[in-house]
Amino acid sequence: MIKNQKYFFDFKKLSYENLIKFYLDRFETVYIVKMEDIKNLKIWSKIFNNKKVLNIKYKDEYFNKSLSSISLRTIFFYNKVLDFFNIKKNILTKEL
Numbered sequence: 001m002i003k004n005q006k007y008f009f010d011f012k013k014l015s016y017e018n019l020i021k022f023y024l025d026r027f028e029t030v031y032i033v034k035m036e037d038i039k040n041l042k043i044w045s046k047i048f049n050n051k052k053v054l055n056i057k058y059k060d061e062y063f064n065k066s067l068s069s070i071s072l073r074t075i076f077f078y079n080k081v082l083d084f085f086n087i088k089k090n091i092l093t094k095e096l
Contacts, residue, residue: 023030031047045053
């Protein structure tokens with residue numbers, strides 16, 4: 001089933017060394033920041049060479065903005081109904 005999909009990514013073959021080399025070959029300057037240090041403003045101020053970065057305030061909250069499985073199923077069902085009745089899917093837009 002997975003091999004029949006159009007886009008397939010094998011995470012077992014992921015090599016960070018190859019990924020870093022890929023970017024180093026294409027760009028002059030490449031910065032590698034560990035996931036643990038993403039919120040460390042000192043690192044970003046060094047990367048951007050700007051002390052104003054240290055003054056940035058951010059909330060330490062994470063909001064999942066993705067669609068729920070119920071909403072996805074509803075959208076797929078809606079599309080199937082529209083296809084069944086041969087109704088254009090852009091009916092909600094002004095392109096009638």
